[in-house]
Amino acid sequence: MPQIEMTVNGERRRATVEARLTLADFLRxxxxxxxxxxxxxxxxxxxxxxxxxxxxxxxxxVFAVQAAGAHVxxxxxIGGEDGSxxxxxxxxxxxxGLQCGFCTPGFIVSVTAFLRDNPHPSDTEIREALSGxxxxxxxxxxxxxxxxxxxxx
Amino acid sequence: xxxxxxxxxxxxxxxxxxxLLGEHGDEAKVLAGGQSLVPMLALRLTRFAHxxxxxxxxxxxGVRRENGTLVVHAGTRQRVLERDDEVGAxxxxxxxxxxxIGHFQIRNRGTVGGSLAHADPASELPxxxxxxxxxxxxxxxxxxxxxxxxxxxxxxxxxxxAEADELLTAARFPVRPxxxxxxxxxxARRHGDFALAGAVCAVSGDGMAGLALFGVGSVPVRAAAGExxxxxxxxxxxxxxxxxxxxxxxxxxxxxxxxxxxxxRHVVERAVTRAREEQRAAN
Numbered sequence: 001m002p003q004i005e006m007t008v009n010g011e012r013r014r015a016t017v018e019a020r021l022t023l024a025d026f027l028r029x030x031x032x033x034x035x036x037x038x039x040x041x042x043x044x045x046x047x048x049x050x051x052x053x054x055x056x057x058x059x060x061x062v063f064a065v066q067a068a069g070a071h072v073x074x075x076x077x078i079g080g081e082d083g084s085x086x087x088x089x090x091x092x093x094x095x096x097g098l099q100c101g102f103c104t105p106g107f108i109v110s111v112t113a114f115l116r117d118n119p120h121p122s123d124t125e126i127r128e129a130l131s132g133x134x135x136x137x138x139x140x141x142x143x144x145x146x147x148x149x150x151x152x153x
Numbered sequence: 154x155x156x157x158x159x160x161x162x163x164x165x166x167x168x169x170x171x172x173l174l175g176e177h178g179d180e181a182k183v184l185a186g187g188q189s190l191v192p193m194l195a196l197r198l199t200r201f202a203h204x205x206x207x208x209x210x211x212x213x214x215g216v217r218r219e220n221g222t223l224v225v226h227a228g229t230r231q232r233v234l235e236r237d238d239e240v241g242a243x244x245x246x247x248x249x250x251x252x253x254i255g256h257f258q259i260r261n262r263g264t265v266g267g268s269l270a271h272a273d274p275a276s277e278l279p280x281x282x283x284x285x286x287x288x289x290x291x292x293x294x295x296x297x298x299x300x301x302x303x304x305x306x307x308x309x310x311x312x313x314x315a316e317a318d319e320l321l322t323a324a325r326f327p328v329r330p331x332x333x334x335x336x337x338x339x340x341a342r343r344h345g346d347f348a349l350a351g352a353v354c355a356v357s358g359d360g361m362a363g364l365a366l367f368g369v370g371s372v373p374v375r376a377a378a379g380e381x382x383x384x385x386x387x388x389x390x391x392x393x394x395x396x397x398x399x400x401x402x403x404x405x406x407x408x409x410x411x412x413x414x415x416x417x418r419h420v421v422e423r424a425v426t427r428a429r430e431e432q433r434a435a436n
Contacts, residue, residue, distance in 0.1 A: 019204070020194075025155075042191075046258065049258055057261050057262045060195070066163075131345045
């Protein structure tokens, strides 16, 4: 079985894994980072979104072996080291951008990457950027407001 | 929802990658961005004894200009198409088509070659390649390469002219000089979904006319009758009628054949109108 090493939220992780193990399962089962959620496990829902060398990707569609040598940031690595919330997280809280919270890690990670690349998005761009993440509770209005607020902060 | 076991290969050279495909043939599948393949593996719609991951192959990604051609290496991420200034200037259609592919998280990982080789009839890049008259470059072990016109490459749903031991290495898009107009139009239920129907149109002042449809059959379709009407200067509605007259689109849960045909006519008309507007403005 392949041996891999990668940096997750600034920490070196080493493991021997089956080639078919997804990055999502590696993060949850090997690294005990269960903030990365698995909704559909086939790339539709976006709940498992992480940053892979800075790019938002679905971690259920990347095998852990493919992330060898990479820098991965999960929802656990988005806030400050002292436990403080990021601007995006603060905005989601302030605008009620979540209800049950299952989809939230994927939204936060996606929006973090989106606003980094496009700090002053139009409403249309925000809606397009959110289209890759599914939320079954909120109806998205609070999430859209949260992104608008985070962009202004 | 977990893929069946497979042997994983991560070759670092093209020769090595082609060698693995030659050795394992039908037992092996190329893993590029994985945005279509991995879901199919996870759902166990398919399984392979060997996956050949081409992400580490040297020289497999990137874009370069070769005289009148833009060469997009197969491993180039779809995200590059929408961000790279050289792509936008040389082949504007690629930059316009890319944002319609899935979502940005998908395009960060998905590759140009992967989308072409996967050959989903409702995807954008195959139709763009056909409308622009692109050529696809294939390699096999021993260094043999060949080029296939895009129109001949797509032979059925998820099926291409590439043999099991061949690897798609690049797509070669002609860079059109002079005043040109390009447009891609599609109708999808939600942003990022596969289109119910879509159209790609390319026109130039010197008589080039390219028209291709996607989502209307088992392969992306070059609308030859529509191209003739386009070249003859027919009104957009007549071009659309000519382009869609012989279509036999599928009926499924998303849309009936009649609805698809109507949408196809609509998107062709819109694409032709926009492409002509752009071409006239560039004159």
